[in-house]
Amino acid sequence: MESSIIKSQAYGKDRVRVVRVVRHADGWQEVADYSVCCLLSGDQFETSYTKGDNKLVVATDSQKNTVYYLAKTLPAEKVMVPEVFAMEIAKFMVNKYAHVTTCRVKIITKPWERMAFTGAGHPHAFYREGKETRWTEAVVTKTNPPSAIAQTIQLTSGFYDLEVLKTTNSSFTDFWRDELATLPDMPDRMLSTKVLCQWKFVANTAVGLENTPFNDIYSGAKRNTLDAFANDPRAWVHASVQTTLYIMADRTLNDFAAVDDVYYALPNIHYFPFDLSKLGLKNLASDAEVYMPIADPSGFITATISRPANKL
Numbered sequence: 001m002e003s004s005i006i007k008s009q010a011y012g013k014d015r016v017r018v019v020r021v022v023r024h025a026d027g028w029q030e031v032a033d034y035s036v037c038c039l040l041s042g043d044q045f046e047t048s049y050t051k052g053d054n055k056l057v058v059a060t061d062s063q064k065n066t067v068y069y070l071a072k073t074l075p076a077e078k079v080m081v082p083e084v085f086a087m088e089i090a091k092f093m094v095n096k097y098a099h100v101t102t103c104r105v106k107i108i109t110k111p112w113e114r115m116a117f118t119g120a121g122h123p124h125a126f127y128r129e130g131k132e133t134r135w136t137e138a139v140v141t142k143t144n145p146p147s148a149i150a151q152t153i154q155l156t157s158g159f160y161d162l163e164v165l166k167t168t169n170s171s172f173t174d175f176w177r178d179e180l181a182t183l184p185d186m187p188d189r190m191l192s193t194k195v196l197c198q199w200k201f202v203a204n205t206a207v208g209l210e211n212t213p214f215n216d217i218y219s220g221a222k223r224n225t226l227d228a229f230a231n232d233p234r235a236w237v238h239a240s241v242q243t244t245l246y247i248m249a250d251r252t253l254n255d256f257a258a259v260d261d262v263y264y265a266l267p268n269i270h271y272f273p274f275d276l277s278k279l280g281l282k283n284l285a286s287d288a289e290v291y292m293p294i295a296d297p298s299g300f301i302t303a304t305i306s307r308p309a310n311k312l
């Protein structure tokens, strides 16, 4: 007889691709393009893993159908903001099925930028600008199952693959020196990274979070990331990816009360000046003009930044 126990379980449908179009009467149209992952958990699903009992299993196919059903039947504004749509799907699942204790919904967006010609946005034509990708994850849990009245909601959003580069105004000096340190001080260097940024929202009731300005927070976090990278003099004077990361996150915490903490993962993609001295050419330090990007390895700088009261 099996004696192992289930420590955790979650099942559902991943990569549900759904595109929602909103058609306004004047011809202006909007589009949201999502890949949705929906996962259900609850103690009563255990027998589906241990006893081959499917009676309570909401088929992953039905979960997929629910995503399309809600994309069609919810008011447009609850679908077009990914955070709101993720919370709606998760709340629908825990409300509909008494035996579902937790529903976890992750949405990865495919950002379509509206085309603009002579300054005016095109009513229905879009293009993809870069690789930067916005996502969100809502986890709705019943606190007193099977009753769905009391629920907690944890919401996290972020973006990844935002690639940035600057050709000066970065340095890295005065670091730990010992017999293993061969890197010279770098008073002026190229800096490039592929930003992963994510932020947790202040824990709230499902109802309260819906009034959060999710789109503004996303664009604000992105603007703070770019502005701190390009313009903040502290990132130049103190000079490290660590400092730049802290400034980026601190700005977003100051701008948005609804954000509880901000996590960044910043690879330091190295661009080293190519040594041309054997060819009789000066290309190091202040003479550097020709660089060799290094694919691997990269530095990798991470931190979660929060307001003082939240420090563990």
Ligand SMILES: O=c1[nH]c(=O)c2[nH]c(=O)[nH]c2[nH]1
Pocket: 172, 183, 239, 240, 241, 242, 268, 299
């Ligand atoms: O900004 C940096 N932080 C580091 O910790 C580090 N280490 C290193 O070799 N180069 C850099 N650059």
